[in-house]
Amino acid sequence: MEWRGRRGSRNVEDRRGMGGAGVGGIGIVGTLVVLAVGYFFGIDISPLVGGMQGEPSSTEQRELTQEEQQIGQFVSVVLADTEEVWTRILPQQTGVEYVDPQLVMFSGVVASACGSAQSAMGPFYCPNDRKVYLDTDFFRTMQRQMGAGGDFAYAYVIAHEVGHHVQNLLGILGQTMQARQQSSQTVANRISVLTELQADCFAGIWARGASEQFGSIEQGDIEEAINAAAAVGDDTLMEKAGRAPMPDAFTHGSSEERMTWFMRGYQSGQMGQCDTFKAAGL
Template identity: 45%
Template sequence: MKWEGNRESDNVEDRRGEDGGGGGGGGFGFGGRSIGLGTVAVALVASYFLGINPLTVLQMLSGGGGQPVQVQQQAPAHKPAADDQMARFVSTVLADTEDTWEQLFRASGKQYVQPKLVLFSGSTPTACGTGQTATGPFYCPGDQKVYIDLSFYELMKQRFKVSGNFAQAYVIAHEVGHHVQHLLGISDKVDAARRRSTEKQANALSVRLELQADCFAGVWAYHADQARHILEDGDIDAALNAASAIGDDALQRQARGEVVPDSFTHGTSAQRVSWFKRGITQGKVSACNTFEAKQL
């Protein structure tokens, strides 16, 4: 992926090395429940590979019931150092999503509100609860910020053999896709519908939400490449191969040896590949309407 020399975003907060105020314990609290590190590891995989907010994953795995503990947001932090290569990379990717979505929103008569990208280490307060390194990257609609500990990329490279700049950029683009859903009011509608639904129906709605974010990430990649020629040989194939390896069916089969379709919340490997491919080949937001698709 070609990115050096492109514009960097000013919407990056660097909280690394600061006291996150979230504590350094081995668990993650939800409604009085404590989540152990084994469960957190599952959420970490889901957050990277499946795109869902890990705070939501942890809540579901803890048995639901209760909302994430609300914490007071700290003041905006400083910008990353100019010689921090990885921080420059994510800043450039964020800027690229800004340019793409501002153009697309403007074309449809809407105004794009840029999200913030927060770099942290250890733990940090968010409007969705305390974010921790173990939960991986996530988007919080409460403060419209994407959170990421950059050491996560090295962990994914070592543990899951996932690497490459475009795969890393895709993680951010997917979370920004959730921000787009928030701005368009899609997330709120889905959340309201989920509250009125059975567990099976709620899971099916989550699948459509996540697949749409996959498609939105593809839409970003299409326009970014058209405007700035960021893609190199192998980038798309690598992303598609990664998506194929980490669908709900693949992860369930690996974790428990069987697949339970009614419990899917993110989509199968084939579905994730299909919707990302649809976004990156068509480049249209209208192509990403998973909620009206008869077949995913």
């Protein structure tokens, strides 16, 4: 993916040098409560992470490493790409004007309008403040523990979370959150899966739009994204954590589902092809 030397976004807030802003760890109980409420729409890597109990974070300021600075520039460019693509596509296909989200980069623990969260929860989108939260160390986890490295794989992660922002602008998130609260756990999990798969489909639409607008996608990039989608499938994460996959417990979708819906968005470029709920008969 060609990203160096390109325009970055102004909508990035970098908190990585802030230690954790004094938030502290919320512990496994707090994490599960937050996830149960359904506020966070992200890539859940908790099956891969043991010991989610956090220690109080330091508020000591620190300088970012050269690697962290480069990653920050990359995230900024990818976010700028999503802004340009969705500013064009969303009004064309839905009549809804696109409003840029903010993206917060953090280390370890972060406070959001949806509560506190730890890195083990993975990148997430908070509809209450319309912000994407990303601990950039997740990219290292993708490469080392999930076998899903590469610039475009990381870009897919950002595009997926921005996909949740698109859902929020369209009113979809509010509807799904209400539906989940009124449903059994099994049905609520299925609604969560369909929400995630639609965000994957929207990420595919972004990939197609980025290729058309910027010509920044190189040979092999789509394969990286597909590999990343497979790596964050519930069945794959459960298997790597030594657990038998339990479809009724899925909240993000299987590897095959995530790859399929990403490609559906990429190949069609049409938001109407991303109605996971209709496809599931809901």
